[in-house]
Amino acid sequence: MSIRWGAVKTSQRSPMPRRKRQMNNLSPSKSLYEPRRAVHNKRIDGPFRRFKWLVMAVTLGIYYGTPWIRWDRGPYAPDQAVLVDLAHRRFYMFGIEIWPQEFYFVAGLLIMAGIGLFLVTSAVGRAWCGYSCPQTVWTDLFQHVDRFVDGDRNARMKLDAAPWTWGKVTRRVFKWAIYLVIGFWTGGAWIMYFADAPTLVHDFWRGEAAPVAYVTVAILTLTTVTLGGFMREQVCIYMCPWPRIQSAMMDEKSLTVTYKDWRGEPRGSLKKSKKEPDKFGDCIDCNLCVAVCPTGIDIREGPQIGCITCALCIDACDRTMAEVGRPRGLIDYVTLEDARREIAGEPPRPVWKALLRPRTLVYFGIWSAIGLAMLFALGTRNRIDISAAPDRNPPFMLLSDGSVRNSFTVKIRNMSTAPRRMKIELEGLPGAAMWSSTTSRDRAAREIESTIPADATEPLRLYIAAPPGTGGQSFAFNLTTLDAQTETDTAKVTFSGPGASE
Template sequence: MKPPDPLPEGDLLDRALVAKDANPATARKPSTPAPDVPPSLYEEHTTVHPKRIDGRFRRFKWLVMLVTLAIYYGTPWIRWDRGPYAPDQAVLIDLANRRFYMFDIEIWPHEFYFVAGLLIMAGIGLFLVTSAVGRAWCGYACPQTVWTDLFQHVDRFVDGDRNARMRLDKAPWGAGKAARRFWKWTIYLVISFWTGGAWIMYFADAPTLTREFWAGDAAFVAYATVAVLTATTFWLGGFMREQVCVYMCPWPRIQTAMLDEKSLIVTYKHWRGEPRGSLKKSQKNPDTFGDCVDCNQCVAVCPTGIDIREGAQIGCITCALCIDACDKVMKEVGRPRGLIDYATLEDCEREAAGHAPRPVIKTLMHPRTLIYFGVWSAIGVALLFALGSRERTGITVQPDRNPPYMLLSDGSVRNSYTVKLRNMQSRPREMELSIVGLPGATMWTDDMNRDSAARAIVREVAADVALPLRVYVMAPRGSEEQDFSFKVTALDAEGETDSTETAFNAPEAP
C-alpha cells in the first residue's frame, strides 16, 4: 500500500496547534493566504486618441459645435439700436449700471426674478433632455464637450489620426516631436485666449474694451479674468478632457435619477452581437457567432475611451459616435445597422423577444418626460406674460427710521423719505409724484422751498435711470399714525402708473 503524501509544513503546524488547544473557541484556525492588495488605488491615466469618423451623429456634432462657438464668440459684436440713451450692444451684462440687456429686453435689478426663472428653466430643461434622450446635453452642447471636440480636431490637424497620434506619443522626444507639440499647444493657447477674451466682452462694449485691452488701459479685472479663463480652457480642453466628464462633473452621478427603462440611451444590443467573433470566424461558423465582429471601432471613436459593449457607464456622454462607427462596419460586412443604437431598455427587451420596437415619438411620450415638459413650458409662458405686461415706470420708497418723525413749531408733523422714480424707457420722461391718502398732507424736496409744498410734484427723469429724491411729507397738527401711498404717473401718451404703500409716523394722542 502506497503511503500518503506528506502534509505541507504549514498544515502540520496548524494541526498540531489545533490538537494542542482542544477548546474550539481559542483554537488557532488554519492559516489562509492574504488577499491580493492592489499596489495603488489610483488608476494611471491613459490618453484617449479618438479616431476620425463620419456619419449622421458626427455631422450633427459638427453643426452643434459650429453654431455654439459662433454664438459664443460672435454675440458680443452684434449691435442693437436702443436709441441714443442706451448701449447698442445686443447682449450686455452692465454690472456698473446694474442692467442686463438682451436685444429688446432690459432687466433691472428689481426684476431678477426673470433671471431666476431662466435658470430654473435651464435646470428643468436639463432634466427634460436627460429623461428623454439621456446625456445628449453632455454629448453635444456642454462647453467641456464643445471645446474638447475642437481641440481634438486640432490634434488631427497637427498630428494626424488615431494611429499617427499613438505612434507620436510613444516616440522619443526629438526635434520633430517638439516642433509638433509646440505648434499644437500654440493653437491650444490661441483658442483658449480668445475664449477668455470673448467672455469679458459680454460685460462691456466689445469694440471699446478690445481697444482698451490691447492698449493696456483696461481694468485689472479684465486681464485677470482672461488669464484665468485662458489657463482653465487650455488645461481642461487640451489635457484633462474626458477626466472632467468622468471625475469632476457631478451630472453623471445625478443623471441616474432622471433615467428609467423608458429613456432613450445609446445601447449595445448584446442579444444580437454576442458571442463576438471575427468576420472570418463568423463566415466559417455562421450560426455560432453574433453580428459583432469585435473590430473595436466603437472604442476607437469614443471621445472618453469606453467600450459601450460593457453596458451603461459613467463615461458615456451619449455622443453616439459609436453608432456611426458600428453602422459603417455593419454596412461593410453586409449586416443590418443598429447593433449599437439609441434605444430604451424596455424596447431592447421587446426586440430581444422578437417584437418590433416602438416608434421614437411614442417612446418620448412617457409621463415623466411630459411632466418635465409641462413644468418647463408653464414657467416659460409665465415669464413671457410677465415680460409683456410689465410697466416701464416704477417707484420705491424708503422711510427714515431715525428719527421716525419731527414735530414742527406750528404743531404739524413731518416724515422724511427716500423715493426713487424709475424710468425704464430709453428716453427722458416727465413724471408726477403724488400723495394718495393722508388728508391735508403736502410734500416738498431738497431742491424746493417749503412754501412750495404740494400734494403733487413733477420731475423729469432721464432715460433708463432711477431718480432718487429726498422727500419731506408734512401733515397737519393732530394727524395720527397711518398708512398712505406714493403714486408716480408718467406724463406722456402711455400714462403708466405705479404706487407703493408706506407708513406715516406721528406721536401718540395724549
C-alpha cells in the first residue's frame, strides 16, 4: 500500500528538468563531504600508553639519531653508519655495503617489510598503525605538543570554541611554531641520510648546500606539519589504503581491540547500576574510551575503519573498572573465536595460543627464510667482479705475422674498502697471449697483474693475439686476488676469428 502511494505521489509531482534537479541536489545547503570534527583526545596512563611512549621514543630516536652514528670503514669509504650515497651509487648500513647491481638485497628488505606487516596484522590487527606507523608517531608527538601548549582535552575544546583574542592568537602562533620546528627537523634528518651529516649541516646553515637539499627540507616540513599537525586522523581514515587492505589479512583468529557488548550492555550510570544491578551491564557510559581515542571513534559501536588498535581505550576502561570495583577487560584484545567462547561462558584462551597458530607461523617462517637467505648471500658474496665486452667493429684483425687479434674492454670491480692487487689470466684459447693498452705486444703473456683502487671499478683495454688460423671459440678471463683473502671471479666471452669454429 505504501509503495503504491509513493508511486502516485511521484507521478503527481510537477515536471522538473533533469539538469535543474541535479543543480538542486548540489545546492550550497548540502555538502558532499562530512565536515571534520576536531579530535581532542584526553591524557591517559596505562600499560598501552607507556608502550606507545616507548615506541615513540625509540622510533624517533632512531630516525633523528642514526645519521650521526659513525662507522669506521677505513680511509677509502665514508664513516657514516647509514648512508645512501647517490653520487657514488652506494648504500651503506653499518658493516654492509650495497652496490647498484646488488639491489636485490634492498628488494629483499622490502619484501621482508611487507611480509612482516602481514604477520603483525594477522596476529594483532592494526598494531602497526597504532604504534609504529610514522603517521601515528608524529601525530602522537603533535598531540603532546597540543597538551603542552593548550592543556588537556577540556581546555583545548574550550579554547577552540572561544573567540579569537590576542591570548588565543599567541597560543596558536607558539604552537604552530613548535610544529614548524618539528617538521623542519624531520626534513633535515631525512636529507642527512643522503650525505655526510656534519658536513651537510655545516653547508646547510652557511647556504652552501645543494638546492635539492633546501627544496627537500621545505617539502618535508610542509607535509609533516600538514599531515601530523592538522589532518591527523583524516590520513588514517581517508587517505591510507591499509585499513581497506587489512581485512584480507585478518580472520576470526586475529586479536583486535574489542568492546565486549555481551558484558557491558545495556549501559547505565553508576548510580542506576547500583540501584538495579541486574538491569545494567558493566559499562557505566562514562565515555572515557571515546575521550582518549586519537581518532575520535567510539569503540562500543563495533569494528570501524578509524580504529588503529592503539589500545588507549583499554587503558581508560580498565582504569574505570578498577575505580568502580568491576573486573578489567570490558574492552580488550580479543579474537572472534574467543568472543564466542566468552559469550558461552567458557574461559578465554591464553594470548600465546592466539598468536602461535598456523597462519602466523607460516608468515614468520617465510619472513625468517628470506632473512636467512639474505644473510647467507651477504656472507658468501664476492667483493670482486669482472666483466668483459669484445669490440664489434671490427670483430677481429689479422696481424702481419698471420696471428688473429681481438680487442676487449674488461671492467674489474673492487668492492672492498682498500686497494687490492689482482691477476687476470686466460682460460682456454691455446697459444694465445694478451697485453694491455699501456704496454706493448712484446710483453704479452697469459696473465696480467693490476692494482684496483678501493671501492672502484677499473676499466682495462686488453688485446689478445691467437695463433694463425684460430677460429671463433669460447674462453674466459679468470680474476684472482693476490692477498690473504683470496677471491675469484670469471667472465666468459667469445673469441672471433676467420678459421672454423671450435
